[in-house]
Amino acid sequence: MAESTWPAEPLIVAAQRGDLDAVTALVSGSHPNVRKFAYSLCASPEDAEDAAQEALIILYRRIGMLRASGALASWMFRIVRNECLRRARLVPRERSAPLPDTGEAVMSAEDEVLERLEAARVARAIAALPADQRRVLIMRDIQGYSGRMAADALGLSPAAMKSRLHRARAALRHTLYPTPGGDDADH
Numbered sequence: 483m484a485e486s487t488w489p490a491e492p493l494i495v496a497a498q499r500g501d502l503d504a505v506t507a508l509v510s511g512s513h514p515n516v517r518k519f520a521y522s523l524c525a526s527p528e529d530a531e532d533a534a535q536e537a538l539i540i541l542y543r544r545i546g547m548l549r550a551s552g553a554l555a556s557w558m559f560r561i562v563r564n565e566c567l568r569r570a571r572l573v574p575r576e577r578s579a580p581l582p583d584t585g586e587a588v589m590s591a592e593d594e595v596l597e598r599l600e601a602a603r604v605a606r607a608i609a610a611l612p613a614d615q616r617r618v619l620i621m622r623d624i625q626g627y628s629g630r631m632a633a634d635a636l637g638l639s640p641a642a643m644k645s646r647l648h649r650a651r652a653a654l655r656h657t658l659y660p661t662p663g664g665d666d667a668d669h
Contacts, residue, residue, distance in 0.1 A: 488515060494551040509542050512558060516541075519559050522613050524566040525620030526635070533565035567605050570620055607657040615650035622647055 489511035496504035516537050520530035540561050548557055608616055614636075621632040622643075633643035 488512065488555055491551045494545075494548070494554055497545045498548060498551065500546065505542060505545055508545065509538050512541060512554070513538060515555065516558055516562060519562040520566065523563055523616075525570060525617050525625055529566060529569045533562050533569060536565045537561040563609065567609055570608070570624055571601055571605055604654075604658065607654055610657065611650055611653055615646050615653065618643055618646040619650040619654065623651075 489508050493504050493508055493511070497508040513534070517530070517534045520534040520537070521527070524530040524533050537558055541558065548554060608619060611619065617636060618632060618638075621627040621635065622629065627635070629640055629643060632638075632647075633640045636643065638646070
């Protein structure tokens with residue numbers, strides 16, 4: 483399968499120097515690759531489109547910060563990955579945000595930092611999953627899609643979706659809560 487090509491180095495260098503036409507051409511030429519990254523990393527097509535757009539905006543605004551013109555693909559991949567993770571983390575907060583005047587206790591600064599550290603650890607573990615498992619896990623456990631909806635959206639049979647979800651949960655559990663004595667304790 484032929485890999486999509488990124489814009490040529492002279493265009494990247496011109497964009498880094500501030501040539502507005504080059505920046506515009508660079509953003510346009512990078513769009514297909516950025517979308518491909520986003521669709522492989524984000525859980526839903528909507529998040530993928532939003533992440534791709536955000537990444538292209540960052541590219542447009544910050545191309546001058548790119549140190550090596552040959553590093554464009556890896557730079558954009560990191561931006562898209564971070565945006566997909568940010569979007570995945572936002573979903574639970576939106577659902578669990580306290581209603582106004584409910585009398586809920588305010589979280590201490592220490593508890594808030596600990597919660598953020600744990601959320602970052604979970605996000606890293608999810609990001610380390612294979613893409614097919616990550617998509618299923620995010621759709622089912624983070625975004626709350628039904629099994630049927632997740633299977634349909636991913637083009638899977640319900641059995642295949644359940645299998646991937648089981649493997650993803652098991653891998654996540656193993657990463658987040660390793661058992662003393664290693665894997666041999668399970669067998």
